[in-house]
Amino acid sequence: MAALGKIRKQGIALICIIGLGLFAFIAEEMFRSCEASRNNQRQQVGEVLGEKINVQEFQKLVDEYTEVIKMQQGQDQLNEDQMNRVKDMVWNQFVQSKIIENQAKQLGLTVTDGEMQAILKEGTSPLLTQTPFVNQQTGRFDANALQKFLADYKTQQATNPQLAKQYESIYRYWTFIEKTLRQQTLAQKYQTLLAQCLVSNPVEAKMSFADENTESAIELAAFPYASIDDSKVQVTDADLKAKYEEMKSQFKQYVESRDVKYVDIQVNASEADRAELQKQFAAYATDLAEAADPTDVVRKSTSLISYLGLPVTKEAFPMDIASRLDSMAVGNVYGPFENTQDNTLNLIKLVAKTQLPDSVQYRQIQVPGASLEAARKTADSIYQALKGGADFEAIAKKYNQTGEKTWMVTRQYQNAPSLDVETRNFISSINTMAVGELKNVELTQGNLIVQVVDRKNMINKYTAAVVKKTIDFSKDTYRTAYNKFSSFVSANQKADDIVKNAQKSGYKVQERKDITTSEHYLAGIRSTREALKWLFEAKEGDISPMYECGDNNHLLVVVLDKIHTPGNRALTDEQVKEMVKAEVLKDKKAAQLMEKVKGVNSIAAAKGKGANVSTVEQVTFAAPVYVSATGASEPALSGAVAATAKGAFSKQPVKGNAGIYLFQVNNRTNREAKLDEKAQEQKLRQRAMQYAGSFTNELYIKSKVTDNRYLFF
DSSP states (O other), X not given: OHHHHHHHHTHHHHHHHXXXXXXXXXXXXXXXXXXXXXXXXXXXXXXXXXXXXXXXXHHHHXXXXXXXXXXXXXXXXXXXXXXXXXXXXXXHHHHHHHHHHHHHHHHTOOOOXXXXXXXXXXXXXXXXXXXXXXXXXXXXXXXXXXXXXXXXXXXXXXXXHHHHHHHHHHHHHHHHHHHHHHHHHHHHHHHHHHHTTOOOOHHHHHHHHHHHHEEEEEEEEEEXXXXXXXXXXXXXXXHHHHHHHHHGGXXXXXXXXXXEEEEEEEOOOOHHHHHHHHHHHHHHHHHHHHOSSTHHHHHHHTOSSOOOOSOBOGGGSOHHHHHHHTTSOTTOEEEEEEETTTTEEEEEEEEEEEEEEEEEEEEEEEEOOSSHHHHHHHHHHHHHHHHTTOOHHXXXXXXXXXXXXXXXXXXXXXXXXXXXXXXXXXXXXXXXXXXXXXXXXXXXXXXXXXXXXXXXXXXXEEEEEEEEEEOOOOHHHHHHXXXXXXXXXXXXXXXXXXXXXXXXXXXXXXXXXXXXXXXSSBTTBSSOHHHHHHHTXXXXXXXXXXXXXXXXXXXXXXXXXXXXXXXXXXTTSHHHHHHHHXXXXXXXXXXXXXXXXXXXOSHHHHHHXXXXXXXXXXXXXXXXXXXXXXXXXXXXXXXXXXXXXTTXXXXXXXXXXXXXXXXXXXXXXXXXXOOOHHHHHHHHHHHHHHHHTTHHHHHHHHTTOEEOGGGTO
16 A cells, blocks of 8 residues: 555656656657668669669669670670660660550550560561571571570470570570560550651641742841840840740759869879880780790780680770781781870780681580590590481480580670680680581580581681780879879868869869769769769768779869759859840840841842842741851741742841841742652651650659669669
8 A cells, every 4th residue: 555655646757757668669669660761762763753763673674784785795794884874774764664654554555465476476676686586597586486495495494504504694685675575565556656646638738848849049138146246235134034034944954953163183104104114015025025825924914905815806906906917917016005095005916817707606515424534435425426427416315405506706705804725725616617527525524526517707817915004103103193182172171262272283173064863973084973972962062072083093072063953043043144145135136237227128228238148049938048147047037038929028127046137039939849648748747756756855754753873873
C-alpha cells in the first residue's frame, strides 16, 4: 500500500517519463524511416513519369549494352569516351522507351508475341542483320539459325562447359536485340498512328506545287540595319522590358543550369623531363634493333601499344604509326619521332610484312582425356582418321561437339591488349594453313584438331613492334605546379579575388555557361565528377576546393557564378538581355529606315535614298530569299514578292531579319514541271511529320525527367 501511495504521488512525473520514452521510440523510428528514405533517394540515377531507376538497375543496363558494343566492334574494353556514349545511349533509350510505353498504354498499343515471330520470319529489320544468325549466302537473317542456336544453347549449358561461356555471351546479345526490337516496333506503331493524323489533299498539293514552281525575278533595294550605327539608337529600360514580355516564351528553360568561372592549368613536361625521355628512347632504339623477338623490349618500355607478335592490318595501329609502315623495310627501326596531337614519343620496328587472308573459316574438335597423355593419344587417332577421309562433323558429335564452321576475322583479335603464347600460335596457324589442311595443335590442357575450310580477302598485314609513350611530366614538375597553384587558391578565398588576381599569378579565368546534370565533364576536362557534384550542391559565389583531374595532369578551381532555375530566364540575365537588346535595336533601326523611305515608289527613288540595289532571280514562295547585300535569308520577302503582281512595285517596305526591302517584280514564270498529286501529297505529309517532330520534346517536358547520373558516373 505504501508503495502504491508513493507511485500515486509521483504519477505526473512517471507520465512525463513514459511519454518522453514513447516519444523517443517514435522519433527513433521516424529518424530511421527518414534516413532510409534519404538513402534510397541517394541511389536514384533518375526519374521518368514518376518511375525511378536506381544505380544498380541502370548499371545493369549499361553493362548489358557495353557487352553488345564489345561484340559488335570486336573489342575487349571500351575507353572512357566510349563508355560515356554508352551511358548516354542507355539513358536516352530508357527515357524514350518509358515515354512511348506510357503513350502506347493509354492508346492500347502493344507488340504481341505473334508480331515478333512475324518480324523474325520476315527478317528484314536492320537490327536482325547485326546478329550472328545471318545466312552468309543471302545476307539475310535466318530464323532457323536462331532456333538452332537456342536449342544448342540449352544443350551446351548442360554438356559442354568449355563452350558454355561463348554461348552465354551470344545468348545475352540476342536477348538484348530481341528487347530492343520489341521497343522499336512499339515506337514505330506509335509514330505510324501519329502519321495517320497528318494528311494532305489535292487542293493543298496544287497550291504547294505552285508555290514551289512559280518563280519571280525582282529588282531589290536593300537598306541594311548595319547602315545605322548602334550608338545612334537610344534603347531605354522600358523598351527592353516591353520587348522581353513579347519574347518571354523564347527564354523558358526546363532544367536547372549553372554558370561558372574557373581556372584550369595543365601540367606539361619540362625541358628536363623531355631530355630524360629522349635518353630512354635511345636505349629502346638500340634494344629493338638488336632483338630477334621484341616482346620483352616493348613490355619493359610500358608502351601504350602492346606487341601481339602476329600480322595485323594497319587499322590496328594509330594513324601516326600506320602511315609509316609501307615506307619501312622489314627489320628497320624508325624514330624516335614526336606526335604533338597525342603528345607522344614513338619508335617503330617493322618485324614482318606479308599477304594473308582477312577472314578464315575453320572448324575444330577439342580433344578430351583422363590425362594429358590420353588426350594426346586420342587426338592422334582423330587426326589420322580425318586424314584418312573420316567425316569431321560425325567425329565431333562423338565427342559432344558440333564441329560447325566458324569465321575468324582479323579485327576480332588485332586490338587485344595481349595474347598468351598458345592463343598466338593458334591464330598464326589458322592464318597460314591452306584450305582443307588439318592440324593437330598441342595445348597445355589438351589437344585441338583444326581444319581450315575457306580463306577470303587477301590483304597486307604487318607485324610491328611499337614503343609509344606519353611525353609526361616528372613528379618534381608536377609538385612545383601543384604548390604554386595551391598557394594561389589559398590566398584568394573570395570569388572576386580569384577573378581579379588570376592574371597576376600567370593564370587565366575562363567561363562556362549553362552546365546541366547531363554532362560528363566540367568544362570539358576529364575526371571532374567530384567537381560536378560540388557544383550542383554549391551556392552562388561559392569557391570549390582545388581538384586534381584530367588525366592526372590538370589542376582546377571553380567559382559558381549563377544558378538558372527552371522557368523563364529573367531580363537581368546577360544572355537574355543581349538577345532582347538586339531585337529592340532591329525594331528601332527598321522604324528609322521605314521613315527614310516613306513615299519612295520606284527602284530609282530607293537608290537615291542610298539603297543597295541588285537583281534577284528564281524567287519562290516556298523558300526564303537570300540577300547578299545583308547576308541574310528573308522569308518575309518571299511572301511579299508572291503577293505582288508582275510589273508592280512593292506597296510598302518589307521588314526583314537584317534590313528593310523595297522591290519591283520584273517577271514571273512557271518552271517546266508536271504535277504528281499523290507524290506531292506524300511530300507534304512528310514535311508535316517533321514539323510535328517537336511533339517528342513536349512529351519529354511533361514526363518530368530528372537526370542525376552525374552523382554516380
